[in-house]
Amino acid sequence: MGEILAMTVTFTRGLVAALALAALAACGNTRSDGPTTLDIGRQLVGQVLSGRQSAPAAPAPDPQAMAAEALAVNKGPLIMVGLESLGTTQVLALTGENGGMRTYMTESEQAVILRGFMLTGTRGLGNDLSVAEASGTAALVGAGRSGTAQRTMRYFSADGLERPLVFDCQIGPGPRPGVMIEDCTGHGLSFQNSYLPGAGVSRQWIGPVLGYATVQTLRP
């Protein structure tokens, strides 16, 4: 018993010293960058305590107010994207355009890539959609026609490969006028995207982990 006690004491003292050490952790000008030991500890503790996704820290600001403020500050094209699974809504500004593809970014440099009104990719979200190939859907929705199309969605998996998921989709008008619905199934998964291209509004599925995003054009 005495031995165990002695050990506990050593460990407790060790812990204090370790904290002190972490406080001075990793300063320097070395180029090989990355998080500090303290960041890593905080993140790992966070992962263990709260599961993977940390809860939104503050009550989400009112999307209307956020949109109005963004429109006032930024004179370029803007979109607002809500991630349903994370319960977040953010305004993204256009940062680049290549062919028909537009890259929008948040202030913290997470990105959503659109091809027209179609969501084609995300960046910086941890379980990103690398690329969605859905030109068939885009053509049908754009023309307001019913039909079937195949959609391929590629995800970077931790084994280093882009894993494609291929879905068979049924496109047709929705219950409300102007709304087009895309019903997709494949790999035991199914999702339903809805588009209102004229109004620049849509709800599109990003992937199995992130779920649905709502995309709204604030300024084209």
Added chain:
Amino acid sequence: MTPRRTRPTLHTRRLLATAIPAALLALAPMNVAPTAALAEPMIGTMMNRYGLPGLIDTPTAEMLPDATLAATVSVSQLDERTGLTFQLIPRMSVALRYGKFDSTEQRRGYIRDRSFDLRFQILDEAENGWRPAIAVGLQDAVGTGFYSAEYLVATKTLNPRLRVTAGLGWGRLASSGGLGSIIGDRPGPDEGTGGQLNANQWFKGEVAPFAGVQWKATDRLTLAAEYSGDDYACETGDADNCARRPWVSDDDPLKNNINLGFAWQGGPAWQVGGYLLGGKHAGIQVSLALNPKQSPYPSGLEKAPAPVRPRAAPAADPEGWSGAWSADPTAQPAIQRALADALAKEGQTLESMVLTADRAEVRIRNNRYMQQAQAVGRTARLMTRALPPSVDTLVVTSVEDGIPTSSVVMRRADVERLENTEAGQIANAAVLTDAVARPAGLVGTPGTLPRFQWSLRPYYSTGLFDPDEPFRYEVGAALSSSYELLPGLLVKGTLRQRLFGNAEQDAPGTMTVEEYEAMSVEEVTAQNGGVYRVRSDGRMYSGNDSPQVPELTLNWYARPTPTTYTRVTVGLLERMYAGVSGEALWKPVNSPLGLGVEINRVRKRDFRDAFEFIDYEVTTGHVSAYYEFGNGFVGQVDAGRYLAGDNGATLSLTREFPSGWQVGAFVTKTNLSEEEFGEGSFDKGITIRAPLAWAIGTPTKRTVGGTLGSLNRDGGQRLRVDGRLYDTVRDSHGTRMYDGWGKFWR
């Protein structure tokens, strides 16, 4: 030079093959309910006391998902077992275990012993037929053989909740209830130096049946019952049936051969369990499992890359398209400065650059991304934003330790056209080549050299598996700095200050520190069976409370030919040795084969003083061959002379993953006899390296891990010099570059 439209190489074919949507979902990091993975053999739900899928003490024919790394700690009234299991390939599991069991015959009252297991699934279960999965296994196949057993086992899924298992066991699994022997008597265990394969015992002696059933009561709870032939003869004082006298202990005998247990799956990564052995002894266990192929943030949490900026039409920028700008002497410095600043924000150092009217080559040092392809992709994106439109060929050359190691050549039009498409397309359009040694017009980025870097970090060092003190540790602060004078020429040093720990200075054997220090090299050699203590006195170097200099070196890296790299390292090379180390490596960028030679002249360092030496000097050296077998397997053979002057060879096999994970094993056999070598007979161990970015999502090249050597002996020991060439150049060579290529547009 414009890149040729290329034939798909072996690597790019692999990337493009991913476009075929076959058997792909099994590995996709989906939150979809963990349906029994499609392409994998029968997967176990419960870990047994040996840390492998099974029942309680007995094995099953189940496997773990490919590449799973699992750790199990099992504590009972009879023993403690800590094991590490790796699913090497889908059909083969290997395990390394550290056990502690009571012994009334030992001074300490217990024995600590390591063991190694292997299980191979011969046949997978026929999903709709009667055929069960069948596996064969060796338990404690190397060394003293306390847990030594072999088995042939069949497992069948009767319904999604119920699996039954039956098998035949030899050795420990037949310590009671034997049916007789099939192939002769089982010889006694290895009483000598240990560390040998016990092949002469395998499948010999009594054979006994075992059987069991596991029932998934709920999605999380599995119950198991088994009949086992293992009656724990040694542990329970049955000296007549215990293979070795020194193993006998005096615990209460088991009442019967029935073991009962449960496992509760707390989360995807962990399970806890409990069991009752023979109606008498209770125990609990915990297992953790993780898989390098699955990460919480597979695509990373790094900031989005800058979008590619397509060029304006020629009519809109006639001057830029004409290339006339290249005659302006202020153009390149301004472009280089802008690009260097943008790259710095991406964690890349722009070391130097060649810029002509139609071609730009940038030489970058990647300080941030585990996958070099991601650094290359982000650099290519930035080049499209910084370079005038007439520049048509983009070359991104990777630089490691000042030497260019490979070049990715791309047509700018391809980068523009293929942005954010399937990564295999740009892989096919780009060409990976050996870098040109010193291209005309190469301009160093001003202010990058000479470069002084320093960092102050905590350090932790641990020593495991000492029978008296299973976990030794030391914690302190380390000040590291490097000064790069010219490309490839740098001075590096580390200063360490211990703060606390339980690793104290200790002499080998029963000697005191003073006694050991007073001995001459000849006396140490004579006392150690004719072999000088080149490593086994390692603990003489620990427990020092004054500042330490683990290394202080002058390093010179060069590339005499486009496919040959050289290194010269002079100074305090490692904590125990100082001297000169020279190395040359032949490794064409797209070749799976590498050949190297290394020669070192070193002197042993003093136990305490940084700049003092012990009178032991030796020349060591190796010729090495490295080969990438594909699918992440890399083999290495080093043959030559080791630190104790012994000659021999080391064979290593590593499985590495695109995420940066590495799991490997090595064996070294030299011309020392088993007696000279001592316990363990030859050197062996495993290495594990895990990238931090895999666990936390934030991009960083830092990894954690280390080598789990078997015993710190003196035979087959190599110099631990930092910065060996093969690992230095490989990140940007074919296999690794293309393994990480999925991150090009990320």
